[in-house]
Amino acid sequence: MDADEQGFESLPLSQDSFQVLWESVQPPSLATLATTNTTNDNWLTLEPELNGFDHLFSFAPDVSLPTDNLLTPAASTVPTTSDYPGENGFQLRFQKSGTAKSVTSTFSTVINKLYCQLAKTCPVEVLVEKEPPQGAILRATAVYKKTEHVAEVVRRCPHHQQEDVMEHRSHLIRVEGSQRVQYMEDPNTKRQSVTLPYEPPQLGSAHTTLLLNFMCNSSCMGGMNRRPILAILTLETPEGQVLGRRCFEVRVCACPGRDRKIEEENVSKAQSGTNPTKKRKSNPTPVPSVAQAKKIKFASSADEDEVFVLQVRGRERYEMLKKINAGLELLDK
Known part of the structure; x- marks a missing residue:
């Protein structure tokens, strides 16, 4: 064997050298593969998957993304x-x-x-x-x-x-x-x-x-x-x-x-600049005093038993007149 052939066999990337290097690779620790059990039986079960290049891919994390978010984006609030x-x-x-x-x-x-x-x-x-x-x-x-x-x-x-x-x-x-x-x-x-x-x-x-x-x-x-x-x-x-x-x-x-x-x-x-609600607001009707109420009572004795109907615009004014009428009824009693 000449010097050239001896130098070729001594190259670090030759087939023989690569095989020796491959056999010297140690498998990863089982502590990184299992979280609940690290017995020899588990190692024998996983060992066939480590043959060849399988172990280079068997421990890759799952990087798949959920498809729902990709297909249906979130709607605006x-x-x-x-x-x-x-x-x-x-x-x-x-x-x-x-x-x-x-x-x-x-x-x-x-x-x-x-x-x-x-x-x-x-x-x-x-x-x-x-x-x-x-x-x-x-x-x-x-x-x-x-x-x-x-x-x-x-x-x-x-x-x-x-x-x-x-x-x-x-x-x-x-x-x-x-x-x-x-x-x-x-x-x-x-x-x-x-x-x-x-x-x-x-x-x-x-x-x-x-x-x-x-x-x-x-x-x-x-x-x-x-x-x-x-x-x-x-x-x-x-x-x-x-x-x-x-x-x-x-x-x-x-x-x-x-x-x-x-x-x-x-x-x-x-x-047009007119507010319909303002028309209903007006100065409240002054409440008559007790003396005025008595004058109203004795103004005409003939009209005491007659009933009159008064149309009032607005609930506020109606409630006010209702209270006045109630006070006059008390004076009668």
Whole structure:
């Protein structure tokens, strides 16, 4: 063997040297592999997995990430209530019902507010300028309007929930006329919403009609409790991306036409600079003294047994005159 061959065999990376180095590698301690038992039986069980290169990968930590957070991002705590037509030109339109006492739902374009009765159908027309992608959905959500209440979740009152037998009885908003409706609750914010697939307008029509129901009165204790709410209707992709948004205020009451008329008149008076509440405030009627009361009593004996009816404007003035009358009755006795 010449000098070149001897030098080649003495190289540190030769096959023979690598085999010797590999056999000299000691397996990792069982203390790092097991937390409950380190007997020889466990070592014999794990030993076949250490053959070859298996032990280089058998102790790698599990770095897989949960898929739920990746697929469904957390919803915002405070939903956005600004209108956003989007590229599809998403719009809503309501039927003209007027302010008659017999109407079950009516919409005020002046206040952007829907007035409706409990559990009565409210047709809402959905219009788009450009057809949304395949599988788009419509979502309806209710939120409180005022800042001090917006973080709370809008739910039905306990009384109406107990009377209902539906599985989604806690939801305030319901949708009629579709078997593909889904009632959902966000796992992070606990806000409730109802969704259904978007359907393009039928032949000869320019809009799709959505039938909404509101299942609790605005005055219900334990529910809305006279706190104003907003209904948010969004057009979304199947993945939850918002394509368009429309918002309007909702009042669920016994007489929608009357309430709409009163509130529109108040808004009109406020814009013109007149305050309807100031007209009711006037100087209080002076209370007559005891001597004056006696004069009234003996003014005419013929009118003592006759009953008179007095019309009074305002409860404050009525209560005042009621006390005066009670004092005069005591003087008679």
